[in-house]
Structure formats: C-alpha cells, structure tokens
Amino acid sequence: MDDFYAEGDLVAVLTTQPLDRPLDYRAPEGGCWQGGFVEVPLGPRRVLGVVWGPGQGDYDLSRIRAVHRALDAVPMRAELRSFLARAGDYTLTPLSAMLRLATRAPGLGEAPSMRRIYRLGEGEPDRMTDARRRVLEVLRDMGGLALTLGELAETAGVTTSVVKGLTKSGAVREEDAPRDTPFPRLDPDYGGKDLTGDQQTAATALREGVASGRYGTTLLKGVTGSGKTEVYLEAVAECLAQGRQALVLLPEIALTSEFLTRVEARFGAKPAEWHSGVTVTERRRVWKMVSGGGAELVVGARSALFLPFRDLGLIVVDEEHDTSYKQEEGVLYNARDMAVLRASINGAQVVLASATPSLESWANADAGKYRRLDLTARFGEAVMPEMRALDMRAEDLPGNRWISPSLQAAVRLRLERGEQAMLFINRRGYAPVTVCRACGHQIGCSQCDARMVEHRFLQRLVCHQCGETIPKPSACPDCAAEDKLAAVGPGVERLAEEAQTLFPDARLSVLSSDLFGSARALKEAIETIAAGGADIIIGTQLVAKGHNFPLLTLVGVIDSDLGLQGSDLRAAERTFQLMRQVAGRAGRAEKRGTALMQTFQPEHPVIRAILSGDEEGFWKAEAGERMAAGMPPYGRLAGVILSSTEVQEVFDLGNAMARQDAPLRRIGAQVYGPAPAPIARVRGRHRARLLVKAPKGVALQPALAEWTAQFRLKGSLRLAIDIDPQSFF
Numbered sequence: 001m002d003d004f005y006a007e008g009d010l011v012a013v014l015t016t017q018p019l020d021r022p023l024d025y026r027a028p029e030g031g032c033w034q035g036g037f038v039e040v041p042l043g044p045r046r047v048l049g050v051v052w053g054p055g056q057g058d059y060d061l062s063r064i065r066a067v068h069r070a071l072d073a074v075p076m077r078a079e080l081r082s083f084l085a086r087a088g089d090y091t092l093t094p095l096s097a098m099l100r101l102a103t104r105a106p107g108l109g110e111a112p113s114m115r116r117i118y119r120l121g122e123g124e125p126d127r128m129t130d131a132r133r134r135v136l137e138v139l140r141d142m143g144g145l146a147l148t149l150g151e152l153a154e155t156a157g158v159t160t161s162v163v164k165g166l167t168k169s170g171a172v173r174e175e176d177a178p179r180d181t182p183f184p185r186l187d188p189d190y191g192g193k194d195l196t197g198d199q200q201t202a203a204t205a206l207r208e209g210v211a212s213g214r215y216g217t218t219l220l221k222g223v224t225g226s227g228k229t230e231v232y233l234e235a236v237a238e239c240l241a242q243g244r245q246a247l248v249l250l251p252e253i254a255l256t257s258e259f260l261t262r263v264e265a266r267f268g269a270k271p272a273e274w275h276s277g278v279t280v281t282e283r284r285r286v287w288k289m290v291s292g293g294g295a296e297l298v299v300g301a302r303s304a305l306f307l308p309f310r311d312l313g314l315i316v317v318d319e320e321h322d323t324s325y326k327q328e329e330g331v332l333y334n335a336r337d338m339a340v341l342r343a344s345i346n347g348a349q350v351v352l353a354s355a356t357p358s359l360e361s362w363a364n365a366d367a368g369k370y371r372r373l374d375l376t377a378r379f380g381e382a383v384m385p386e387m388r389a390l391d392m393r394a395e396d397l398p399g400n401r402w403i404s405p406s407l408q409a410a411v412r413l414r415l416e417r418g419e420q421a422m423l424f425i426n427r428r429g430y431a432p433v434t435v436c437r438a439c440g441h442q443i444g445c446s447q448c449d450a451r452m453v454e455h456r457f458l459q460r461l462v463c464h465q466c467g468e469t470i471p472k473p474s475a476c477p478d479c480a481a482e483d484k485l486a487a488v489g490p491g492v493e494r495l496a497e498e499a500q501t502l503f504p505d506a507r508l509s510v511l512s513s514d515l516f517g518s519a520r521a522l523k524e525a526i527e528t529i530a531a532g533g534a535d536i537i538i539g540t541q542l543v544a545k546g547h548n549f550p551l552l553t554l555v556g557v558i559d560s561d562l563g564l565q566g567s568d569l570r571a572a573e574r575t576f577q578l579m580r581q582v583a584g585r586a587g588r589a590e591k592r593g594t595a596l597m598q599t600f601q602p603e604h605p606v607i608r609a610i611l612s613g614d615e616e617g618f619w620k621a622e623a624g625e626r627m628a629a630g631m632p633p634y635g636r637l638a639g640v641i642l643s644s645t646e647v648q649e650v651f652d653l654g655n656a657m658a659r660q661d662a663p664l665r666r667i668g669a670q671v672y673g674p675a676p677a678p679i680a681r682v683r684g685r686h687r688a689r690l691l692v693k694a695p696k697g698v699a700l701q702p703a704l705a706e707w708t709a710q711f712r713l714k715g716s717l718r719l720a721i722d723i724d725p726q727s728f729f
Ligand code: ADP
Pocket: 193, 194, 195, 196, 199, 222, 223, 224, 225, 226, 227, 228, 229, 230, 231, 379
C-alpha cells in the first residue's frame, strides 16, 4: 500500500530537471500520495515532479517550499518507480533523465475536459479539391478515430478552413468529446485461427506462462512465415483474459499498420498505438488510459516500455534481434533487456520473437535462463527458399555494373512468369563516394569525418552521420576542375537505374527509408507492392523487416560481402541475420522462392552457414569465438565516448582515464584506448572512445561510476557511457 502524506509533511520530489537527487518540499493542501504527480516551484519556475518518498530533512526547514499542486493523474506505481531506478542504475543514467522517459506526454496534469473533434462523416462534399481529398484520406486512414482541428489540418497539410468547409456538407463530422476516452475493449475469443501442431504446442506453453502470473522469458524462434505472430497473439489473448495489460514492441513504425489490422482481426478492435508518428493528443490519451486501465494492449516503439501500465502482464519484443531496439542517443538503453527487467519486477512474461535471434538471447536460452520454443516449418504450402551463392569472380561484369548476368537471367524468368523479384542492397542513396577524376579528392562532410553520399533523387550530397546536405557541386571543391566529379560504388538509387536500363518494361518500386516523406506514404508503397503493383522491388534493409509480399519468388542480394568487412564484433552475426531475413521474403505464399547471393567469397564461413541453413552450427561457432575472447555475451563491455570542440581536451582526458584505472582493475576489468571514435568528428565535435572489458558477473556499473567520478569535465567536454554497446570500432 502506498503512503499518503498529509498537508505540511516533508516529501522528497523527483523532478525532470538535471539535479542529482530528489528535493524536499511540503505536501500541499489536501495532501499527496507517494508516487503522485505534482507541480513544484524550482527557482522562478514550476516543474513536473513525482513524490518519490518521505523528505530527507537535511535542508534548512524554514526555506522548504510547498508543492504547488497535486496533478489529476494516477500516481506512479511502485513497480514503475522501481523499474526507473534500476534501469537508471544499470545504464548509469540519472533518475531525472529516467523520469523524462516516463513522462513523454503533454498536459499530464490537465483535468479532463471537452474538446471539439473531427471524424469522417456520411455526407459527400459539394465539390472535390486536392486539399479536401487529402483531409478525407487522413480521416479514412485513422479508421474511425477523430482528430482535433489543428491536428487534422496539419496532418493533411491544409488550412483549417478546408476542414471547416467539409463540415458544411457533412463529409466531416464535428463533435464534442471528452478529451481522453478509453480504447475499445478487445475480445480474446474473437478471431483465433486454428493452429498447426507446432504452433499449438508453442501457444499453450506461452499461455501457461502468462496464466502463472510469474516472471519468465521465452525465446520464440521460428522461420519467417511460420506463424510467430499468430502464436504470440495467443499469449496476448491469455493476458487479456487474465485482466492484465499487454505490450507489443515492433522495431519499425512502418510495420505497425499491418500489425494493427491483424490485431483487429484477432481481437475485434484496434489497440493503443505509441510511437513518434502518433499525434500529441493521442499520446496523452494513451498515457492516461494505460495508467487508468482504459487501454488493454499497446503496440509501440521502444519508448512504450516507460508507459505507466496499471498491470503489465506480457511484453512481446518482435524481431528481437533488431538493432533499432538499442537507443543510441540520450539515454543509452536496449529495449529488449529493459523489457526483461520490467517484466521481472512486475511478475510478467516476455516473449522474444525472431527468425534470427541475437546471440545474447540464443546464449540465454542455451544456458537455460530463457525458455526456447521453436517453429520449424512455414505455415501452409510455403517452404523455405532455395539459397545459392553467385560467385562474382566468375561473372562477366563491368566495374560500374552490379547486377550479374546470372542474376539478370533469374530476374528475367520471374518477369516472364508474372512474379516479383527483389534486389537488395544495404546502402541508401545513389553512390557512397563522389570522387574528382582530375585530382582524386573525395567529397567529405564539413562537420564530420564522413564521406558525403550522393542522393540523385534529392540532387544533393548527404552526410549519413549528421544529416548535413549540400547541393551537388559541378566543380571539385579541391582543385576546381569542372565536370570531373564521378560517382563511385552502388547505392539503392543507382541500382534502380541499372535495373531500369536492363528491364525497361518492368515496373520498379524503390523502398528506401529516405525516399518516403511519411509513414503513410511508405505504407501505401508496401501495400501496392503486396497487391502486385510492381515487378521489381529494389530496397535497403527496410525491406528485410517482416513485410509480406505473396508474389515475390526471387531475392537477389547485390553485395553479400558488405557486412563481412570491418572489425565489428557483431559483423558476422549481423550479416547472418540480415541475409536470412532478406531471403525469408521470398516465396511466402504457395510458390517456392529462390535467394541468390552475389559474393566474392563464397567460401567465407558466414556465407556458407547461411547457404547451408545450419543455424545452430553458426551460433555454436560464433558463441565459441566470443567465449574464447571473453566477449559478450560471455564477458561484459562498456563504451565511454568523450567529445569536445577541442581535440586536445578529448585525448588529454582519455589518456588520464586510461592511466587512473584503479577502480576498474579492482574488479578485473581492462581499459582500451583512447582511440578516435569510428567517425572521429561529428557535428564539429571531436570524439574519442575508451572501451572497458570486464568478466561476467562483476559489479561493473559501480566501478565505472567510481572511475569516472575522478575526473572533472571542463569546457565543452562531454562524457557518455554506453553499457553493452552495440556498435563500435
Ligand atoms: P511470422 O510472424 O513467423 O513471420 P506470421 O504469424 O506472420 O508468421 O504467419 C505468416 C502468415 O501465415 C500470415 O499471413 C498468417 O496469418 C498465416 N498463418 C500462420 N499460421 C496460421 C494458421 N494457423 N492459420 C491460418 N493462417 C496462418
């Protein structure tokens, strides 16, 4: 039972301001609850806070101010407070920053009130214009949901008077609604499918786990199209039947709309949605409904983990291996690991679903920490694609062409049969390098040490590191020679150009995240492809993620070797996952698919493991190498990134840190570096990194805290710690 503080009691309030501890205040008139959301005076301002516990009383009592007011929001539960504290300890993040993650909704304290909303009406507009059509399209997209005038006008890109005009004819309905309404109830028995034997076994095991009301994590491993989604929706059904809430995390917003449709087919209504594409009003509604129990299921991005669930019973992490679960800016956390932490605090189950699990999850299952369930067959007629390497050393191909004659022939065959082919290359833009043929100069970013990537579609050069763009120059910035700049290497746009030349009659669709202005545009492109509206699909890793293209029977991987270069710890793992995911796109319906991988090293162990389909063999070999090297998941790593506008400051501090490493040596950890970070300069700041390697099972975080506390950050120096880094070197 949470404590209540009477008016005048001393309470400690945690705010979202960067202070190192909660501050003492006096409880306001009417008192306040432990966990209650409050507004407190801080200097001249009023800031949001949470009553974290009894006041510490170590501050001049006469100067303590009163809480300004208690907000009309459900108090933060002990479970979430404990989660924030432990996640903060793990990632070495101050609590105030953790609280910011948990309060990412505007107007939390506002009392419920009425507001005017707009939804699709029955009437026909008296006349149709482009602007009006866009408004109606947006409303149709919302599937019955309503928006405020401002939101609707902004989403449709029209003025508010266009919306107002549509209400006259009744094409758009205007009504008053309470600000935050509950989400429709989901019916766990609505539309369940008949499961196959394998699926049934897995679903029963997951249901039992949820019904137990205890913590447990399951790795649900199944080839693409084996019915993992169907199976984990059964776990969701059990969770709903138990009266607890469920959360499904997806790695990519573009996947949500397809998923929402499936949820509706299974449970009779759509769930709550939480990601960056959700309107501000809707976010507030979700936040409030989740805490009050008016939302049973949330589908969202990693930040949904910090929502104030009333009673979270299940977290599904779909495509659990996906790198986008690791937040790489601000608070550096891995949503997959944090899901396990939150579930363990709240007696909830976690399902990690993937066709190609991360080595971490594979190893946890191998060690018996996670349960593992396997779906080995594809559903229905669909069978795994045939996979072959195309040895590029034997292909006759000029240096500025990337589709080999063998791959061309395979594509041509699909075109003749009216099937789809996909060409995959994991590089956005037209060409990765622009070089001057007169002087050899390569165009780089002025803010970073990265090369600028030509985007012909935008007619600009773009830095993929910091986003800086410049118009493509006609003269070399170094030697001023005119018309000597040449594009070197392939990107997805250049590949599209080559494909169009080779197959002039084919309908091409290029899928690359930067070519779509909105999630909606991307969703439309994906639906068009699924309906057969394209013959050749050209894509970056965007296409590797879970879309269902029934007519697709050929996948050609342009550069299978791309991920094998470089010294990244996870290069082999990533390449293995990506290639299997891409190959999984082919032949998801009745027709058998083929995956062809262009490679210059067909004998490379990773390529051979992909082709042979010996997954367990690959994981065992990879695990063996990591274990021998004491690398994750068999040892622990932490990255320390130092940055400053002054390069000397960065290395002076880095060297001092490397020398004064006693707190680390005490736990048997070693420091490597400082070395220039992979991109040594980003947005004008110089960066260096140190890598700390520790044995598994030692108290790494306290040692890191003690170590870094020895140093004062002067001038523009910044220090960030990345526990379990995913990308480095
Ligand atoms: P995965 O998540 O493993 O990629 P899905 O759950 O998306 O697999 O299943 C692939 C396709 O097969 C989907 O269209 C799904 O609806 C269908 N499917 C899977 N299992 C069944 C089943 N038991 N009955 C009917 N359709 C199924």
